[in-house]
Amino acid sequence: MISIDNLGVEFSGSTLFSDVSFAINPTDKIALMGKNGAGKSTMMKIIAGVEKASKGKVTAPKDTVIAYLPQHLLTEDDCTVFEETAKAFQHIFDMKEEMEDLNKQLETRTDYESPEYMKIIERVSDLGEKYYALEEINYDAEVEKALKGLGFKQEDMHRQTNEFSGGWRMRIELAKILLQKPDLILLDEPTNHIDIESVIWLEDFLVNKANAVMVISHDRAFIDNITNRTIEVTMGRIYDYKAKYSHYLELRKERREQQMKAYEEQQKFIAETKAFIERFKGTYSKTNQVSSRERMLEKLDIIEVDEVDNSALKLKFPPAPRSGDYPVTVKELSKSYDEHVVFKDANMSISRGEKVAFVGRNGEGKSTMLKAILGEIEVDGGECALGHNAKVGYFAQNQASLLDPNLTIFETVDEVAEGDIRTQIKNILGQFMFSGEDIDKKVGVLSGGERTRLAMVKLLLEPVNLLILDEPTNHLDLRSKDVLKDALKAFDGTLILVSHDRDFLQGLSNKVFEFKEQRVIEHFETIDDFLERNRIKSIAALDLK
Template sequence: MLAGLQNVTFEFGARTIVKNATWHIQPNERIGLIGYNGTGKSTILKLLTGNYTPSAGTVEKGRDTSIGYLHQDLLSFDTDESILQVALGAFERVLKLEKEIEALGKELENTGDEKILEDYSNKLHELETLGGYNIHHKTEEVLQGLGFSNTDLKRPYKEFSGGWRMRVLLAKMILAQPDLLLLDEPTNHLDLPSIEWLEKYLQHYQGAVVIVSHDKYFLNRMVTKIVELYQKELHFYNGNYDYYEKEKALRLEQQQKAYENQQDYIRQSERLIERFRAKATKAAMAQSLIKKLDKLERIEEVRVDRPDLKINFRVDKTPGKVLVELNNISKSFGSNIILENAQAEINRGDKIALIGANGKGKSTLLRIIAGTEPFTGERKWGHNVEGSFYAQHQLEALNLENTIIEEMKECGSQMTELELRNLLGCFLFSGDDADKKIKVLSGGEKARVALAKTIVSKANFLLLDEPTNHLDMHSCELLIDALRKYEGSFILVSHDRYFISKTANKIWEIVDNKIKEFKGGYDEWVAWNEHIAKQRQSEATTFSAKNNPIAPKNEDKASVSPTPTRNQPINKEHKKELQKQQKQFQQVEEALNKNKSLLQQLEEQLADPAIYADKEKFLNLEREYKAAVETNAQLEKKYEEIFSLLLELEEQLKR
């Protein structure tokens, strides 16, 4: 066991967060910690890290267990160091060794002392054992995976916004490779490519991971166990999020049936007691039944903590067929070109998800459509279109002196106060919360008020920028249900793949400064991209076999060389370069296959428990394995680069 809770109760004043909870985290477990907003998920993580002390029970932790904890409070950290230096802080011991080795080297030059030489050699050995020669490469790889460009790496950490800072701290944490990684909403500040990269990285992470997230796709791919904080207790489910949903529904159904059966038994027993207690001959039987009822362990009736409220949009006017036309739209920030002569059209009934990596201009395009961002080109707004734009900057438009309910009343929705309070419940403002002043709310709470205002606006065209960022899963489901029933049209930016898959009927991407449209939902878009990737892989295999110099003897040699089309002469330089790249491709392919065989052999050796008895042998084997993994990554990168170049050259020769 790495860490855990043993009969733990924790209270904030009079409010109990968790009661008599026991949870043991084992090595290499992948756990999703879930629960409604405000139930105390982050509190549980803080108990595990020792930031909070339980009211009763004990928090357990292995003597040598190291814990990494990613949370929003880390953003208070600031420094003038580059983001590369901040992330390299994960290798504290390696950096210290480097300084000690440098100092010993200088001393050795001056004295030639044997004791210093021995110390120098030992530290060099330790540096090698810790993989000290690869830390820069490793750190750069992780930062790039999380969306940073090469030029970003030397920029000061303090220049980056909160979301990008969180990525640096995430990189530092996963590079430190603690035995237990606690991640509180790690995908909140990531774009889709970075989320996909993080998934792949964590799937091979050599340690246990506990994740708090509202991203169902992420949880389904990442975890094999769900721990739910519900009604002040921890409930365990051995499966991913989809399994949890089915299993919980089944458990609640069984609990309800057991409750109803027990209630029937109690009612029958009480009727017998009433009938027999007055009769002297049956008094003993009545007393026996009373004792049985007193000892009976009562089954709780199934209660849902959160009422299943509905969000209903109201649309006043029906717009024309075309809502927005974009013609020859261009937009740039200095040398950074976002759009160049881009065309697009939004029609009535379109429910568009605008997806892609951060920095591609998704939010900029949303602002252009809304008319709040300057650009060159033409934007035509259709007949009877009434738009409502939700984005983070909408928070500034809130009246700080209003209460939440007063702010909602000013929207002109004609909803009653009860209806508005019910709607606010969907956005995590229950009971007296609706009477709080806007000025005392956190950034996340203000964002939820702004989103609620967008919902009641009676608009027939919505523009939504990251609408799920501050919602829990239940509220996301309610919003999904509302958007599916919404009679208007919308375009949204989101990194939540589950949310996109359930709401969008079209996908937009910004590719090569143009707006690329896919007519279909997110799952269809993913399937299409996988199909294209397989097709390219198939073409690569065919290409490789076709151009392999070691061809079967009976193969027609003429088929090896690409044939020019349209009777155009072959460019000799291109052909020469193609042959050169084909030879390199074959060499890299052979090296990759050889390295993969080596990796397999090393993995088999590492799987043998006997290897761990000899520390020196194990360390050497582990070093070999890490070097082979790094070589594999480099070869695969080279393989992809040459393959892309080969396709390009072959295409040029065909022209």
């Protein structure tokens, strides 16, 4: 059991949270929830040992292994996939190296009676006890097995890590965690930038093979499928629910209703007491009663009602101008990069008003197809054309990171706004939760979610009839994703959507194009039907034997 005792964090005199205590049991699967800025990531980093608390402590049994997957990957670019994954055993290699070095010192030293010599002997004994207690493992074979289980091919093992996309780097980190067999896995937004099949595999691993898990995520389906406990960070304290996320929402609503009732009753009592004091102050016969009630008010613990994040994204796409019958047509399209074939002889026709989803593993060609449709890359063969009067709005996977960090929020929108809409910039920004002094903030200081919202503002500045969105929900919180989903459902144009978020995808598309093994396969079914049909097959294909 890992114990978190009286944890507190202060930044520049302000308290992020204080006196936080809870225990993590060996089989707990915990969702760490709370609005942005509540301190979730900070708390996770403290438990991981990456940051230190202002007060309090984290204690765990000796030799407890805690594995931490940060929101932003720290994978280095100076080694191969195999070498990076083998770092999971670095502590064992370091132990062996230190033991060999100390034994060499003992062979050459002659100060047998000195305290330094005795310290070396004690250290060698301690290391030897730990090292030789480890079961004999073929480390190379274990690394290879983990990587293959996560979808890497034999030829990938010795490629440099910088040749892989963010999703594949995530798998390298997951392989390292798997090989460590940790007592606790800490995951901060693990589903950003990985494909649906990887998310399904990760769910299966966390539920069936992992010990304790704590996760921060805005992926509703993911956290609901894996957790059995929810810890909410709010107003500098925590609430601990022995319930998965969806049940926690119901319990939190009940708790707040009870708080409101108790708060209102207390406020009524305070008002009546103050009225009594005011009425009888100076009345000799009531002196003792007045004093008693004054002391009662002084000692009263004021009930606090949990804060509710009332900021809400207001999103509505402008009416779509009428396009031709087929905004997108692809015929016998092929694309390769050197010897690597992305897809070949791909065909698709997307009708006006249709909402389609592109699905498939990272690296199978989804984003490449989008770039081909937009004319951003040259293809090797075939045809790819936009239809008559197709007006495209495109949200790239890295759209938020493309914003100029030196511009303010207002300047970012002002530089692309034209005509009468320029007079409405402040109102538009207000609908996207940027108001007051916020609009003068530099883009460089914004969070991932804020940058994503700002990139969405730019997308809405002129009417379009073909929306192409590549992973638009990365960094958006659950409420913002719901608002975006509702806006896309109401959008009367054509939609092409790439997303790994199953909860977000459900109900949004009536046709699926699957990118797999250099092919583009058309499925005349909803994304819900497609995912259900492929779920069991995907888990079996990705499972580690």
